[in-house]
Amino acid sequence: MSKTTTAPFDFAALDLTAAADTPVEIEIKHPVSGDGLGVFVSVVGAESATFQTYLRAQANAARRKAFEASRKGKQDEPTTVEQDEDDIIRAVAACMTGWRTVVDGISQPAIVWDGRSLEFSEHNACLWLKQFRWVRGQINEATADMGNFIKD
Numbered sequence: 001m002s003k004t005t006t007a008p009f010d011f012a013a014l015d016l017t018a019a020a021d022t023p024v025e026i027e028i029k030h031p032v033s034g035d036g037l038g039v040f041v042s043v044v045g046a047e048s049a050t051f052q053t054y055l056r057a058q059a060n061a062a063r064r065k066a067f068e069a070s071r072k073g074k075q076d077e078p079t080t081v082e083q084d085e086d087d088i089i090r091a092v093a094a095c096m097t098g099w100r101t102v103v104d105g106i107s108q109p110a111i112v113w114d115g116r117s118l119e120f121s122e123h124n125a126c127l128w129l130k131q132f133r134w135v136r137g138q139i140n141e142a143t144a145d146m147g148n149f150i151k152d
Contacts, residue, residue, distance in 0.1 A: 017052070019149040020045025023097045026142045031134040039111055042098040043142055045149045054094040058087070085130075092136050093125040095143040 023042040030037055044050045066076040079087075098120045101108050110117040111128070118124050129136040142148055 016047035017049050020048035021050055024148045028135055038102045040100050043095045046143045051095050089126050089129045092129055092140050093122055096125050
């Protein structure tokens with residue numbers, strides 16, 4: 001059922017690109033219990049200009065590679081499953097803008113992995129996402145959920 005309004009709907013209210021470019025913080029949940037782990041990751045959305053720029057750069061690089069191969073009379077080599085997985089990991093990491101851990105109400109700008117404190121960087125994010133697929137899934141879900149970025 002549509003709402004009765006006195007003015008036409010303005011689509012600027014649902015500018016997903018602008019809304020998704022503002023990072024939101026999600027708490028990583030235990031993969032079985034669903035309990036919060038006190039680890040918070042800041043992410044932009046899949047509709048963000050940040051992520052779209054990343055995707056375009058990757059697509060343009062793939063096109064250039066295919067074009068160069070065709071100029072040399074060769075076919076582009078197929079990717080391996082490991083390369084495809086690395087591409088997915090880098091794409092999820094491209095949406096991450098930071099992380100922190102909260103212990104006893106005190107926030108630290110790092111996560112703990114195997115007893116070591118790990119500060120946020122793209123490289124560290126990729127290592128973490130590669131090792132912990134369930135974390136990757138949670139972050140991917142959060143970046144795709146526009147409800148995290150558009151509030152009624």
